[in-house]
Amino acid sequence: MSQFQPTERTQVKRLPKRGRYDRETVFQILDSAFVCHVGFNVDGQPYVIPTNYGRSGDTLYLHGSSASRMLKTLGAGVPVCVTVTHIDGLVLARSAFHHSVNYRSVVILGTARLVDDPAEKMEALRVFTEHVLKGRWVDVRHPSEQEMKATSVLALPLEEVSAKVRTGGPVDDEADYALPVWAGVLPLETVAKAPEPDALRKSDLPLPAYLKNYSR
C-alpha cells in the first residue's frame, strides 16, 4: 500500500527509526483499536478527550452528541490532533534508564468537517458500529430521524499522518548485560471476558457469533 507523505509536523524526529508512514501500518493500528484521544483548544487551553471512532478509506469518523463541547468546537473547523495508541508490553532493561514500552501509535493532524449529508452521516454511523463490533449493524435498530439530529458526525481526512512503533526486547548498555537483573518483555494484551447479558432483558437470546471469541 502507498505511503503518507511526512510533513515537517509529522516526521518522527526523536528515534526516527520508529517512524512509519505506510498506509498498511497506519490502517492496522487504526483498525485494531476503537478509542482515540482527540486534542483541541478552547481559549488557548488544550483538551484531550477519549472517544470512539471509525475508519472508511482515508477518512476517520468521530461522532458524539450535537450538544457536546468537543463536537461543537471541532465542527467549527479548528486544528485537531487525533491519537490512537496500543500498549503491547513492558520492556524491562537492566538499568532504570533503558526501561521502555512496546507500543504502536498513530497521530493524525488536520481539520475535521461536519458531515451534513444524511446519506454520508448514516453510512458513517454504520462504519462506526461495525468498527467496534463487526456484524452488529444488521442486528440493531438503526438511528431514527430524531437520533440523527441529536448526533453530530465529523470527518477527518487521513492526510497528515504518522505512526510510531516500538517492538522487541530491551537495549542495554554493553556493561549492564553482566548485571544479575532479570530483563525481557512482559507482553500485555486486551482480552474480552464472558459477555454479560442485560439484566433487563425480556427473554434469553442466543449469543451472536461476533461476540464469541471477540478479539481485535
Next chain:
Amino acid sequence: MSQFQPTERTQVKRLPKRGRYDRETVFQILDSAFVCHVGFNVDGQPYVIPTNYGRSGDTLYLHGSSASRMLKTLGAGVPVCVTVTHIDGLVLARSAFHHSVNYRSVVILGTARLVDDPAEKMEALRVFTEHVLKGRWVDVRHPSEQEMKATSVLALPLEEVSAKVRTGGPVDDEADYALPVWAGVLPLETVAKAPEPDALRKSDLPLPAYLKNYSR
C-alpha cells in the same frame, strides 16, 4: 478522601452524573494505568502524545528525553492537558444510538514545572519505575549522572482535575426492550501474558515475584 474542586473548565457538563471529583476515584484511575495522553500546542496546532507517568501524592510526573519536543515545550510552562483512560467494556444496546462504552477517565489541566532539584528528580524516576512495576526499582541499575542529564522530568500539580466514569449495562428506549436483539456488556481487560526473557541474556535468572501474576 477529599474532593478536587470542580472549575468551570473541569465540571462535567455532558452527562454530569458520570462526573467524579473525589481523590479516591481519581487516584484509583491514575494508579491502575501507566500511559497517559498529553495535549499541548505548538504554533496553534494541538498535539496529543502517549507517554508514561507516575504519581506521588498530588503530583503527576512526566519524563522523557531532554531533546524531545514535548518535554522542551512543556518545560517552558505552557498549558497542558493530561488524560488517562481505561476501557472496561463494550455496552451493546438494542439500538445503534444507545451503544456505549464502559470507561474510567481522568482529565488534568494545568501547567507543568521542570524538576531541577537532583533529589526530587531521582525520586520522580523512582516513582516512575515503581508506578509501572512495583518492586522493580531496587533490582535495577539506577540512573547515572549522564543519564539524569539526558532526562527531563516534569511535575504537574493535581489541582484542576475531573474524572468521568460509566459502568453498567445498556439503557435502551422503552419500546426497544421488546426487540429480539442481544443486549448486554462485553467486558474488556488488559492482561499480562507469559514474561519473555531477553534473548541477549548472559544467564538465566529466576523470574522476580512482581512479574508473576502481574495485573493492574
